[in-house]
Amino acid sequence: MQIDPTDSRRPERDLPSGTMACMEIVVIAGGVGGARFLAGLVTAAPGVTITAVVNTGDDVTLHGLRICPDLDTVMYTLGDGIDPGRGWGRRGETWTVKDELAAYGAEPTWFGLGDRDLATHLVRTRMLVAGYPLSQVTTALGERWQPGVTLLPMSDQRVETHVVVTDPQTGRQQAIHFQEWWIKHRAALDPAAFVQVGVEDARPAPGVVEAFATADAVVLAPSNPVVSVGTVLGVPGMREALLSTPGRVVGLSPIVGGSVVRGMADRCLPALGIEISAEGVGRHYGARSDGGLLDAWLVHESDTADVPGVDVRAVPLLMSDPAATQAMARAALDAAGV
Amino acid sequence: MQIDPTDSRRPERDLPSGTMACMEIVVIAGGVGGARFLAGLVTAAPGVTITAVVNTGDDVTLHGLRICPDLDTVMYTLGDGIDPGRGWGRRGETWTVKDELAAYGAEPTWFGLGDRDLATHLVRTRMLVAGYPLSQVTTALGERWQPGVTLLPMSDQRVETHVVVTDPQTGRQQAIHFQEWWIKHRAALDPAAFVQVGVEDARPAPGVVEAFATADAVVLAPSNPVVSVGTVLGVPGMREALLSTPGRVVGLSPIVGGSVVRGMADRCLPALGIEISAEGVGRHYGARSDGGLLDAWLVHESDTADVPGVDVRAVPLLMSDPAATQAMARAALDAAGV
Numbered sequence: 001m002q003i004d005p006t007d008s009r010r011p012e013r014d015l016p017s018g019t020m021a022c023m024e025i026v027v028i029a030g031g032v033g034g035a036r037f038l039a040g041l042v043t044a045a046p047g048v049t050i051t052a053v054v055n056t057g058d059d060v061t062l063h064g065l066r067i068c069p070d071l072d073t074v075m076y077t078l079g080d081g082i083d084p085g086r087g088w089g090r091r092g093e094t095w096t097v098k099d100e101l102a103a104y105g106a107e108p109t110w111f112g113l114g115d116r117d118l119a120t121h122l123v124r125t126r127m128l129v130a131g132y133p134l135s136q137v138t139t140a141l142g143e144r145w146q147p148g149v150t151l152l153p154m155s156d157q158r159v160e161t162h163v164v165v166t167d168p169q170t171g172r173q174q175a176i177h178f179q180e181w182w183i184k185h186r187a188a189l190d191p192a193a194f195v196q197v198g199v200e201d202a203r204p205a206p207g208v209v210e211a212f213a214t215a216d217a218v219v220l221a222p223s224n225p226v227v228s229v230g231t232v233l234g235v236p237g238m239r240e241a242l243l244s245t246p247g248r249v250v251g252l253s254p255i256v257g258g259s260v261v262r263g264m265a266d267r268c269l270p271a272l273g274i275e276i277s278a279e280g281v282g283r284h285y286g287a288r289s290d291g292g293l294l295d296a297w298l299v300h301e302s303d304t305a306d307v308p309g310v311d312v313r314a315v316p317l318l319m320s321d322p323a324a325t326q327a328m329a330r331a332a333l334d335a336a337g338v
Numbered sequence: 339m340q341i342d343p344t345d346s347r348r349p350e351r352d353l354p355s356g357t358m359a360c361m362e363i364v365v366i367a368g369g370v371g372g373a374r375f376l377a378g379l380v381t382a383a384p385g386v387t388i389t390a391v392v393n394t395g396d397d398v399t400l401h402g403l404r405i406c407p408d409l410d411t412v413m414y415t416l417g418d419g420i421d422p423g424r425g426w427g428r429r430g431e432t433w434t435v436k437d438e439l440a441a442y443g444a445e446p447t448w449f450g451l452g453d454r455d456l457a458t459h460l461v462r463t464r465m466l467v468a469g470y471p472l473s474q475v476t477t478a479l480g481e482r483w484q485p486g487v488t489l490l491p492m493s494d495q496r497v498e499t500h501v502v503v504t505d506p507q508t509g510r511q512q513a514i515h516f517q518e519w520w521i522k523h524r525a526a527l528d529p530a531a532f533v534q535v536g537v538e539d540a541r542p543a544p545g546v547v548e549a550f551a552t553a554d555a556v557v558l559a560p561s562n563p564v565v566s567v568g569t570v571l572g573v574p575g576m577r578e579a580l581l582s583t584p585g586r587v588v589g590l591s592p593i594v595g596g597s598v599v600r601g602m603a604d605r606c607l608p609a610l611g612i613e614i615s616a617e618g619v620g621r622h623y624g625a626r627s628d629g630g631l632l633d634a635w636l637v638h639e640s641d642t643a644d645v646p647g648v649d650v651r652a653v654p655l656l657m658s659d660p661a662a663t664q665a666m667a668r669a670a671l672d673a674a675g676v
Contacts, residue, residue: 063460063461063464064402064460064463064464064467065460094432094434094453096432096434096453096454096457097435097453097454097456097457097460100453100454100457100458101457101460103457103482104457104458104461104479104482105481105482106457106460106461106464115432115434115435115438115453116434116435116438118435118438118456119434119435119438119439119441119444120438120442122401122402122403122435122439122444123401123439123442123444125402126401126444129402141442143443144441144442144443
């Protein structure tokens with residue numbers, strides 16, 4: 001498969017019919033970055049079976065509602081319901097319920113709970129309370145959105161990322177929910193560590209192990225290596241399942257020119273002693289041939305990275321528009337040899 | 339206390355300071371009619387301690403949310419948050435979440451779940467799940483609305499009115515929730531009976547018995563005698579508590595000229611063999627001196643009623659505007675001798 005990643009004039013050019021029809025690709029993804037990458041991949045690989053294994057460590061229960069930010073961002077993005085400006089939440093969103101909750105003094109008030117989005121949480125919470133596992137709930141919600149991929153939570157068990165920080169008032173260490181750290185504190189508190197609460201009892205959601213076992217390629221989306229991809233890989237059995245894949249494993253750097261493209265990976269990497277660079281993240285993932293994950297590692301065209309044992313390729317990695325994102329997805333497929 | 343019920347020019351005229359300052363009045367109320375009557379009473383009796391004992395038999399759990407229509411109607415009405423046109427729900431309401439739930443195919447779609455209103459249900463449900471009894475939840479919600487009365491659910495225990503109807507398709511009898519009968523079917527199915535599911539395990543909410551025991555007057559609001567006032571009085575111990583009151587018990591007819599003023603009392607009364615008239619309802623409640631409830635019974639000025647042992651008074655009973663409603667409340671106080 002030959003791809004010209006600079007060809008932004010033809011973002012939906014047809015591939016020869018049937019070329020990739022039986023192919024299976026698994027993508028490990030977080031929220032906004034992962035969702036946009038998946039949207040590019042869907043157009044870059046028509047007819048291919050794509051399974052998205054999505055981080056649920058950001059999930060949180062607020063106002064009695066179970067909220068799965070990354071799953072929803074992927075679902076809304078692929079289902080054409082996303083607010084493209086924010087990159088999360090619903091297009092045409094309103095905030096009536098949020099304002100009313102604040103009028104009652106109901107905490108927390110810092111979470112962006114939109115009216116349209118809230119219906120998703122109501123349906124999800126109702127199904128979870130009724131005993132359906134998150135994977136089945138996600139399938140049910142997807143019947144409306146038709147994301148065009150098999151959308152799987154990393155696990156049906158509840159795993160929540162907490163951030164160990166030092167309280168500026170008391171000077172004492174405490175663990176706060178990832179959402180509180182990221183949204184309420186805007187990642188301003190230095191993270192001493194990230195803890196996956198509940199991860200010891202988690203296992204990959206139904207379909208995840210099977211998807212890896214038959215995948216023609218596995219892609220680590222340009223999502224946060226610590227609290228997105230790292231959280232997914234932290235589920236017991238996940239790493240082994242990934243490495244069982246007969247396909248190549250390709251990662252895309254979320255760091256471009258020493259900075260994070262979006263999100264707060266630059267605030268997370270130091271806690272694990274990872275250099276904030278494409279090379280640093282590539283080395284953190286490591287070569288599959290050497291006990292790591294990667295067969296190939298894509299860095300931005302202006303970056304270089306020396307990751308021993310890994311096929312490092314420099315390609316445009318900025319998802320600035322659909323055509324660029326599609327080209328980036330094609331580059332990943334190319335690096336995967338599919 | 340002399341009241342000119344026709345004096346609509348001075349709906350908030352001052353009473354002599356301190357006249358009723360230590361007085362306590364308990365009102366048994368349902369939704370829209372009860373709420374409007376209470377609003378009139380608050381202005382008619384400034385400084386008086388008013389306790390509203392509100393029907394919760396209409397309560398329902400939909401989309402995982404605990405909804406208390408009558409409590410909310412009273413709270414919003416007295417807290418100036420009501421939609422005055424509909425008589426229920428919030429002013430300036432929007433319906434985004436309802437539309438979104440329908441887009442997911444989440445049943446039921448027939449209930450009027452507004453966005454502003456929904457925040458109330460979220461706060462309530464969260465508190466109930468956390469273990470707070472409904473009476474404490476109601477107090478907490480009232481901190482925002484400041485209804486100016488002590489707002490009590492009839493019971494902290496869950497009691498739900500179901501309606502026994504004949505399924506037009508199958509011809510078989512079944513019991514459906516009151517809300518389904520009233521809103522989905524618009525009371526079109528003939529009710530064979532009304533069943534208070536859970537009532538055998540219910541008891542009056544904290545404060546109810548105490549309020550009756552010291553009340554200077556008890557008022558049965560012009561609410562539905564079957565599914566509002568009747569449901570409240572069906573709570574074990576409620577009737578005895580009411581009759582323990584040292585004050586007079588005054589009822590107001592919800593039937594004017596042989597028709598219901600609002601709601602569906604005309605669809606409910608026949609199931610209990612009660613004539614659809616002010617006299618029929620008055621006789622149903624009965625004279626306190628004869629094992630019934632009433633010391634006095636107010637019927638509309640154009641109606642007559644013979645209720646043995648009861649002081650029947652004909653006064654204007656249409657709550658067409660705040661002044662008329664206030665005059666009606668004053669007439670009730672007058673009949674109570676306070």
